[in-house]
Amino acid sequence: MLGEAQRLLSTVLQGFYQSHQATAAAVQVNNLNLLRGMLGRPGCGILQMNGQPTAQNTRECGADGDLTGFRNWNNDAHVADLARHWNVDPMQIPHMAPPTHAMQMFRYAEQGSIQLLWVSGTNPAVSMPELSRIRSILSQERLFLVVQDIFLTETAQLADVVLPAATWGEKSGAFTNADRTVHLSEKAVDPPGAARPDLEIFLDYARRMGFRDKDGQPFPQWHDAESAFDAWAACSAGRPCDYSGLSHAALQKAPSGIQWPCNAEHPDGTERLYTDGRFWSAPDDCESYGRDLLTGAPLEETEYRALNPQAKAVLKAAEYVPAHERPDDEHPFALITGRTIYHFHTRTKTGRAPQLQAAAPEVWVQCAAADARRLGIAEGDLAEVTTPRGAIRARVRIGGIREGCLFVPFHYGYWDTTGSGPGDQHGRAANELTMTDWDPASKQPLFKTAAARLTRVVDDDARNAPADASAGTRSGDAGGAP
Amino acid sequence: MSKLPLILRELHRSEIGMARDLLALADRHRVDHEIFHVARDVATWSQTHVRRLAEAGAAHGLRLNPQPRWEPLRAPVLARRASSLLGRRREPGLLLLADLRRIHQEAAGLSLDWELLGQAAQAMKQRPLLELVQACHPQVLRQMRWANAQLKVISPQVIAQ
Numbered sequence: 001m002l003g004e005a006q007r008l009l010s011t012v013l014q015g016f017y018q019s020h021q022a023t024a025a026a027v028q029v030n031n032l033n034l035l036r037g038m039l040g041r042p043g044c045g046i047l048q049m050n051g052q053p054t055a056q057n058t059r060e061c062g063a064d065g066d067l068t069g070f071r072n073w074n075n076d077a078h079v080a081d082l083a084r085h086w087n088v089d090p091m092q093i094p095h096m097a098p099p100t101h102a103m104q105m106f107r108y109a110e111q112g113s114i115q116l117l118w119v120s121g122t123n124p125a126v127s128m129p130e131l132s133r134i135r136s137i138l139s140q141e142r143l144f145l146v147v148q149d150i151f152l153t154e155t156a157q158l159a160d161v162v163l164p165a166a167t168w169g170e171k172s173g174a175f176t177n178a179d180r181t182v183h184l185s186e187k188a189v190d191p192p193g194a195a196r197p198d199l200e201i202f203l204d205y206a207r208r209m210g211f212r213d214k215d216g217q218p219f220p221q222w223h224d225a226e227s228a229f230d231a232w233a234a235c236s237a238g239r240p241c242d243y244s245g246l247s248h249a250a251l252q253k254a255p256s257g258i259q260w261p262c263n264a265e266h267p268d269g270t271e272r273l274y275t276d277g278r279f280w281s282a283p284d285d286c287e288s289y290g291r292d293l294l295t296g297a298p299l300e301e302t303e304y305r306a307l308n309p310q311a312k313a314v315l316k317a318a319e320y321v322p323a324h325e326r327p328d329d330e331h332p333f334a335l336i337t338g339r340t341i342y343h344f345h346t347r348t349k350t351g352r353a354p355q356l357q358a359a360a361p362e363v364w365v366q367c368a369a370a371d372a373r374r375l376g377i378a379e380g381d382l383a384e385v386t387t388p389r390g391a392i393r394a395r396v397r398i399g400g401i402r403e404g405c406l407f408v409p410f411h412y413g414y415w416d417t418t419g420s421g422p423g424d425q426h427g428r429a430a431n432e433l434t435m436t437d438w439d440p441a442s443k444q445p446l447f448k449t450a451a452a453r454l455t456r457v458v459d460d461d462a463r464n465a466p467a468d469a470s471a472g473t474r475s476g477d478a479g480g481a482p
Numbered sequence: 483m484s485k486l487p488l489i490l491r492e493l494h495r496s497e498i499g500m501a502r503d504l505l506a507l508a509d510r511h512r513v514d515h516e517i518f519h520v521a522r523d524v525a526t527w528s529q530t531h532v533r534r535l536a537e538a539g540a541a542h543g544l545r546l547n548p549q550p551r552w553e554p555l556r557a558p559v560l561a562r563r564a565s566s567l568l569g570r571r572r573e574p575g576l577l578l579l580a581d582l583r584r585i586h587q588e589a590a591g592l593s594l595d596w597e598l599l600g601q602a603a604q605a606m607k608q609r610p611l612l613e614l615v616q617a618c619h620p621q622v623l624r625q626m627r628w629a630n631a632q633l634k635v636i637s638p639q640v641i642a643q
Contacts, residue, residue: 294524
């Protein structure tokens with residue numbers, strides 16, 4: 001099919017990014033499209049997507065810890081250029097190593113060398129692997145935990161300080177989609193109570209801390225969403241995500257958004273990239289010199305230059321290595337966690353939307369009909385899922401999955417049951433079960449490889465698993481995988 | 483008489499040491515999850531090198547063990563438990579730097595030995611040996627770069643705090 005296709009559009013999401021050898025697998029998709037020349041023309045392309053639009057533009061602007069505008073931490077010229085935009089000494093921009101990723105930050109917090117952690121708009125006490133470990137790290141007396149969110153999440157309940165934040169519609173800002181379309185999202189109503197926009201909170205903190213630029217002026221120099229956007233647009237000039245032709249005013253006139261790069265050369269944005277078969281791979285331009293896909297070790301500049309990638313794409317590959325935890329006699333199932341269509345992330349918002357909550361009110365575990373038969377489990381039975389990290393209880397849904405596999409949605413935590421964690425009750429968060437392991441290249445946790453055991457729990461309340469059908473997972477379908 | 487058997491024996495001995503030290507590194511730093519998992523992944527390379535060296539040795543009149551004991555000499559259970567118990571303390575950070583430094587040194591030495599074998603294999607037109615070098619030497623270099631990269635990433639936090 002791939003060999004004879006006239007057109008090929010590939011999309012990739014967490015099923016790749018959170019599996020064993022994740023980066024290597026995702027890169028193979030790029031390789032396929034590249035080798036077939038399926039890029040830069042109608043009907044062809046690669047969408048290596050993020051879980052949500054905000055994850056796209058946080059990557060671009062550096063809010064994920066990478067350097068702003070896809071700059072290369074290992075390229076001194078890029079760092080100097082960024083320092084010039086920000087009017088700070090290059091030494092103020094840590095670039096002695098790749099940016100510290102979240103999993104490593106938690107390790108430093110565990111060791112005690114990070115003593116203040118500020119969590120904004122995410123919920124690690126439910127979304128990170130091996131929750132008993134995460135809870136014990138976040139509950140340490142020596143860790144000062146600040147949580148900034150729109151609701152009192154499980155993580156916020158563990159915090160020393162909670163900063164109530166405004167949500168979309170209560171503040172202005174920009175979003176960027178996976179297809180590079182930048183949208184303006186304008187404030188419609190005031191935030192409730194003491195809630196404030198994230199930007200306002202961060203700026204307030206910066207001013208109170210007295211952060212200064214090289215000339216002794218307050219840093220950062222911007223003071224609201226529009227001036228922050230202008231500074232970002234200027235800083236992105238000449239980079240792949242060039243926003244220099246964009247402004248709040250320009251976006252107000254374009255209700256369907258504008259695709260970057262948008263600059264003097266492309267004032268209306270750019271619909272299609274790579275039409276000329278050229279890439280941002282030249283050593284002086286590239287975002288990164290790349291990594292060894294198996295060990296994660298970053299390549300040095302000289303190694304990358306030796307590939308001679310002037311505007312050419314680099315095909316990378318890695319040899320197979322066995323997964324770090326495989327099913328065995330004691331834990332015979334391969335456990336995969338994931339999503340249902342009705343909920344987003346840890347249900348912080350969707351669990352409070354009555355229709356969505358009613359459509360999928362409780363966690364479930366999905367298993368194949370043959371496995372259920374063998375274990376004497378019927379649809380709707382209560383069961384315990386166990387891994388070396390912990391156990392949860394969930395109703396069983398049968399069918400729509402391969403034999404030997406279990407699926408548990410990761411959305412369900414404890415904010416609407418027992419608080420920050422299960423307490424002395426049985427757990428229900430899928431991440432009680434997952435292992436602390438991440439892809440050495442991308443540093444994304446692996447949620448698709450764990451070995452688990454399934455056992456029926458006798459109770460009098462057997463009933464149909466309450467979760468409604470969702471994409472690809474039909475309740476009561478005993479026909480096996482579609 | 484050629485010194486090939488000497489080099490093969492030395493490489494075999496050093497690759498066993500490398501595999502054992504990588505597995506010991508993993509055990510000592512079980513709570514540093516990336517170190518633990520990647521060290522074990524790349525230890526399998528060294529184990530494969532040992533097996534292939536033993537096969538190559540047979541053709542040169544050597545009897546090298548293809549499957550030696552991989553457990554380090556110290557009790558690994560103890561190391562594992564110590565790692566978990568000390569997981570909340572800062573001192574293991576320095577220990578990790580020292581261990582990675584040792585892995586890097588070992589890999590650098592091994593790399594040179596593979597280079598010697600490669601040179602000899604070319605001079606003596608020993609195609610199977612040259613193919614062995616071409617398969618194994620790059621993996622030793624990747625082990626070395628990994629240790630170097632981990633030192634670069636971890637050292638600022640360990641030393642500065």
